Amino acid sequence: MEIGGSGMARHSGRTSSGRGRARSVGALAVATVCLASVVAAGPSAAAPKPTGPPLRIGIINSEGAPGLDFPELTEGFEAAGLYANDKLGGFGGRTVETVPCVAGGTPESSQQCAQQLVDDGVDLVMVGIDVFTDFTTLEAAGIPVVGTIPVLPGDYQQQHAVFTTGGNLSIMPAIVRIAKEDLGAKSVGLVSTDNAAGNVGLKLMTDSLDKAGIEYTVVKGGDDETDAGYQGLVRTATADGPDALISLYTGAGCTGTIRARASLGLDIPAIAIATCGTEEVLDATGDDAAGWIFGGASGEETGLVRVAKKYLAKVQGVSRKKADAGGLALVGFVALASVAEASQDLAAGGEVTGTSVFDAFATAKGRRLWGGGQPYECGQVAEYPAVCAFAIPFAVVGPGGKLKPYEGGKLVDGIPYLP
Amino acid sequence: MTDYAFYLLLGSGAGAVIAMLGMGLVLTYRGSGVVNFAYGAIATWVAYVFYGLRADGDYVLPFPGLPERIDGGDEMAFVPAIAISLATAAALGLLVYAFVFRPLRLAPALAKVVASVGVLVAVLAMVQLRFESTILSPAKILPSEPVTIARDLTVPRDGFWLAGIAITLAIALWAVYRFTRFGLATRAAAEDERGAITLGLSPDALAALNWTAAAVVAGAVGILASPLTQLSPLLFTALYLVPALGAALIGRFTSFGVTCAAGLAIGMVQSTFVQLQVDVSWWPEIGAREGLPFLAIVGALVLLGSRLPTRGSIEIARLPRAPIARARAAELGLGYAATVAAFFILPGGWRIALLTSLIAAVLALSLVVLTGFLGQISLAQMAFAGIAGFALARFADDMRIPFPIAPLLAALVATAFGLLVGLPALRVRGINLAIVTLAGGVAIQEFVFKNPDYTGSIAGGGVRIPKPELFGIDLGLTVKGALFRPAFGVMVTTVLLVLVVAVMNLRRATLGRRMLAVRANERAAAAAGIDVARTKLVAFALSAFVAGVGGTLIGYRFGTISDASYGLFASLTVLAFAYIGGIASVGGALIAGAVTSGGIFFFATQEIVGRGSSANLELFIGGVALVAMAVLNPEGIAGALRQSRASRFLEGRPR
Incomplete structure (x- = not known):
């Protein structure tokens, strides 16, 4: 009720x-x-x-x-x-x-x-x-x-x-496939929010990473993190020098994690989900979003x-x-x-x-x-x-904060890495 | 170690938000004796108003039926925008006090809790009505360039600025309350209202001024803090509310300095969890961050306990009377038969609404036991219901324990949690206990409901609850070809009848009289030889058991359990409707079920009036209605009916 x-x-x-x-x-x-x-x-x-x-x-x-x-x-x-x-x-x-x-x-x-x-x-x-x-x-x-x-x-x-x-079932394994087969990642840093939906998605992601044989460091934060807080999350997740950063945040966390990676001067590949690839988020983050890959976004009208x-x-x-x-x-x-x-x-x-x-x-x-x-x-x-x-399609943010299709708009399925 | 110092500093911004909200809560409490659960809603509304002024130059109005906004041309400059926004905050605080909490000055604490829930709901709905996009990224206000702490450690400086503002506010408030006439008068009124009046002070005027000031603080927090993260309806109303309450509790709802320090500490320590979860292998994977405020609250109670202040009000408001229910067996039988018949006669939509009402009545009964008979406020009832629901899935689906043993066991699991949450009740009562149970409910939500091991993983197909069967008879709600079967309704009605009879007998029994004695005066009860601690724990256990039964009925009804049904707002809703119905009587619980959202009365109204097109407008109306009910009917509908019958009797008028 x-x-x-x-x-x-x-x-x-x-x-x-x-x-x-x-x-x-x-x-x-x-x-x-x-x-x-x-x-x-x-x-x-x-x-x-x-x-x-x-x-x-x-x-x-x-x-x-x-x-x-x-x-x-x-x-x-x-x-x-x-x-x-x-x-x-x-x-x-x-x-x-x-x-x-x-x-x-x-x-x-x-x-x-x-x-x-x-x-x-x-x-x-x-x-x-x-x-x-x-x-x-x-x-x-x-x-x-x-x-x-x-x-x-x-x-x-x-x-x-x-x-x-x-x-989540299509997004998470597909992200893992990109990380493993395109980026050649052997380890990733994961940031995620500690709420019920986030934990379900995180479990899927870690199960898929296990299946892919990719090591990972998980760092969890809250739904109400400040920009400083996101910086801390990203810093801890990337402390061991992983090959990629994956953010499972949505909403405010999109902007926060994008800004955090830029503030820390990181240039490792970073992947998030499509709700982070919206016009609103990209307007807020500008050039900070360059290099981010978004799973589930297509990138052009x-x-x-x-x-x-x-x-x-x-x-x-x-x-x-x-x-x-x-x-x-x-x-x-x-x-x-x-x-x-x-x-x-x-x-x-x-x-x-x-x-x-x-x-x-x-x-x-x-x-x-x-x-x-x-x-x-x-x-x-x-x-x-x-x-x-x-x-699902992926999109990547190019120079100037513009979203464009990833790898010519190819579709990626994560079936081999489904838990 | 440098890393941890770094994370402590990173958390200063969040800590400052908690500190400032906490100080605002203290300000409100010191001025009027009200713990305003809607305090974050004021911060939220003002933050959105400010955003509207800066982004579009529009001033958004909160009144349905009037124009949505006043077009102020292009985006407004910072200074006029903040002046208008803070004036809005002041006006909102004054209005809320004048029309909601001033009439409730002499009402029980519970009425004030219900009223603040109504304000919270109404404001949240208005945000959704007025702003098409409710997740906003306000432009930075405070300087945010990074500052280098050590080596390559840089921190955005806006958090430091906000912490500095929080500390300055704490000093300013301390000085005002220590040295100014207004502050001293407020302290005097808090200690002894009668004495203050004798001195020519007006507690009412002081309360109004304090509310206004607190609302301005809330507005300032909303405006300054939202650029640090992102503005959303739940940011200040839910996400920061519990930690702020914790900070205020540690400050004993009196000390601005301690509240400020506690708030900063909570935020900064939470920030270190980022590193701790990596460094410490046994660190809880789930729930640690949000569970911390609960631990802070419990810690405060352990240390402070009975030294938490109560207000020296002129009158200690009493909860509604808890009369002995005098329903005869024939009357009960008639009610039972009529309800069962309804499940055979009514069409599907009505049956669903009736089910909602019956289950809501069960949940309301749990509050009759705890709040009506014992006088303790609990904001964790739905958490207990959820515990039972998830436990039922384990017993019935995983372990194949049959009905009705599985739901009884599940309710016993909820009972255990009820005892756990009830332990603090041995040291605190009233609004402080409300805060503890609120935090307890949040902790259960964080540590249990968030955990896929309990809520079900995708691979596992989620949490399933098999249909109840008794002696081969399928009592499930729906089978192929037959929707909303009467058998399920009969089962639910039977369970409610059993609980109604049990609670009625409890009222008449020795235990019930002990509870009422504790409710009336704990010291007197102890002096009379009543074991107050044991009575309280038993009441919490019984209440949690009944709530747990409600949780199992919810599980059987939907065939699955989701954490989304058992959050903080759900518990507040149950409390609100229980209060509206009449929280101290079985009749009140039944009325609460009838009028609950989605229940039989609600459905009937929709069928007659027609379905509206805006859920948010209905939510707003619901919030306002809650406030009105709390103000106009402190005894609830059941109490009003009793008074009406009593006054007619005294006047010699026929029924």
């Missing part, structure tokens, strides 16, 4: 006030943002307009709670729904109708959302970020689930839900982003130029658009239902996420049946 969340689930056509870039804080930091790859393939050719009855897609997403406020994910889903109806023939020829439900950051509100969407008779549920998704209810009602970013350990083992990204912006503008009620396609909005867009693409073949025959759409996505082989992005195959790693995509 968390008053920090609203304790209720709501249906709303417009999900929240404000469209700004919301961030997670505290114990539930978003650990990964996997954007569409920079592969230059354009969007799919337009399909005939959908003519079938609406396919109702429930959307569950966390909004309005401190540390759990991601309205842009819902915007991404809704925009992708418009795009799917416009260009992809809806879902298997059926018009996409999105039914958002806001989870207030509590288990009770998530359960309410699940119940309401069941009552509303939705055919499929897309989950943005919801720590407490009530998979049990949705599974019992026979409603399949496609999520974007898994959060809790149990999410990876869901049998009746899939996730378009692997969250592609034609795909411009396509997404066209529809995000409609949802956000702004001009195309002002549409915000940063970070999580694109994650939501890519997820729903990918499911729509996978279901296009269903229009040719057979019944188009939520289950058949889910199956089309979840059993697809040799496909890529919307726009020719990451290859995905759900359940490709048996131990993590719910994860569909492990390959």
Whole structure:
């Protein structure tokens, strides 16, 4: 019963006030943002307009709670729904109708959302970020689930839900692969925050490092470190002269660790996760960020982003130029658009239902996420049946603080180093 | 050794923040007797206001319904921006005192805790409403160029500047309270309000002035400290709150100098943990940094114990009366039957809301035992619930212990932790105990809930809780094809009924009377031959057991346990709703369950009024409603109903 969340689930056509870039804080930091790859393939050719009855897609997403406020994910889903109806023939020829439900950051509100969407008779549920998704209810009602970013350990083992990204599970081993195979690192210094989400991510990272045979020094700090504090963390982590520095911080820690490395005059390679590669962080750090590599960031606006912006503008009620396609909005867009693409073949025959759409996505082989992005195959790693995509892009900060694709935009998957 | 000196110095900035917030808490307490858990919220709001003025020239307004901001043109210069921001702080402090804590001057400490929770929630919600992006990087204010300490050791100097400001503030506050008429008058009122009034002083005016000053200090902290890290809603309200409370406690809520020194020490010592975790093999991998303030608080209690000051208020406010529940078996049976029937009749959304209410009632019952009967304030109830939840996963999933033995064992584990957290209660009470239990809850959160060994690793699939089964009957909430089965609701209702009867009997029993005697006057109770220490520990144990049962019900309901449900705010929420319902009676606990967030009353309102589009606006309204309830209904809803029936009886009016 968390008053920090609203304790209720709501249906709303417009999900929240404000469209700004919301961030997670505290114990539930978003650990990964996997954007569409920079592969230059354009969007799919337009399909005939959908003519079938609406396919109702429930959307569950966390909004309005401190540390759990991601309205842009819902915007991404809704925009992708418009795009799917416009260009992809809806879902298997059926018009996409999105039914958002806001989870207030509590288990009770998530359960309410699940119940309401069941009552509303939705055919499929897309989950943005919801720590407490009530998979049990949705599974019992026979409603399949496609999520974007898994959060809790149990999410990876869901049998009746899939996730378009692997969250920590794709980021951490991929970083290890970069460290080992590209940087030739034999030892790394790790800085991480000592909170619940951070410790889960850290465990993944250290398990992956163990598998790669890379030695490491872990130094943990708090969520409220000052710049001086981050300096201390980085200094201790690099005291033994490791081959690379890895920061698992998000939020304020991004700026702090980037500045700390620069203040200490270090030039060893440094890797962080995509939430540190945002415009906000790079504006704050400027030249200090030169040389940093970000896992899960793509580094440039592609034609795909411009396509997404066209529809995000409609949802956000702004001009195309002002549409915000940063970070999580694109994650939501890519997820729903990918499911729509996978279901296009269903229009040719057979019944188009939520289950058949889910199956089309979840059993697809040799496909890529919307726009020719990451290859995905759900359940490709048996131990993590719910994860569909492990390959992620990386970006690197060049001189002048500009972000650009890493190694020409290659995708990196850390499957060999999965714990 | 040089390295450790380096880290001590690195921690001066964080230590200064803790010190200044701690001194602000002391200032508020000395002036009004209130420990303001929302103090960090004032710092937060003013920091955001200052950021808005500097970044856009906009002055952000905190009142829903009015324009969001006043457009001041381009970004504002530093001096006018800080003047306006500090004036905002002063106004906010005065408003909060005038409308919230002044009416509660004679109310129990618990009412003030609940009111400060309401203020905290309302301010946090307003930050989220007014600022699209709530994680901000304010521009540096203090000089931050590195200064070389030794060899190649350089430290940003802004931390030193902030430490210097903190020390200057401590000296200034000491001087004001030592040498000025205002300061002496405040000290006099704190010692003896009646005497102060006799001398022509106004404790009310003094409190207002102290609140204003404290709010200005909070604003200054928010403005100066946020560039050292990054501004976020939880920075001052949660992350720095507990250490600041610890520093204030070490300073006995009286000494600015000791509070300042303690705050600096906490921050600086925390900084050395960076090196210690590498140098010392047995250093705890998880939770050490945030667990330190708890240790500081416990240490302060061990050393200071009964010497912690209480305020010489005119009236010692009493907790609500704890009447003997007079429900007959037939009435209980009728209530039980009606609730069970509801699970068969109501649609799914209503059943979920009813479940939320029933479980909330169980948690509220735990507070009836501890706070209502014994008079002790606990801010750790959800921590006990979480302990039980995680223990249940071990017993039921790993060790395959069947229902109902597994949840009972899990509740006993929570009981053990309740005893541990209750030990300090032997030496302190009232608001000091609230602080100790708050820190205890945080320590449990840090050392247990953060640890993947308990919360589950990704490879392990997290923490699972199998469905309860009894004699082959599946009592689980959901199975394929059947959602929100009545069987689960019947189980929860039965558990609540058992606990209701148990608590009612406790009230009537000798132990219950002992608890009430201790609540009324510990010395008198001891003089009457009551073992006060044993009574307190038993009450903590029973309370933790009931909270643990609540935690197991939560686990069974969701099939999994996450640390995110059991944090500090969750405990504050449980306390707040328990108080609103009526914390001293079984009826109050049931009402608390009914009105809890997400519960049956909440759901019904939404069904009738319709669902709003802004969760933050609803959160703001919820915070304001909490404050209003604490101010207008100190006895809670149950108490108000009793008074209404009593007054009608006395007037001869029919029910």
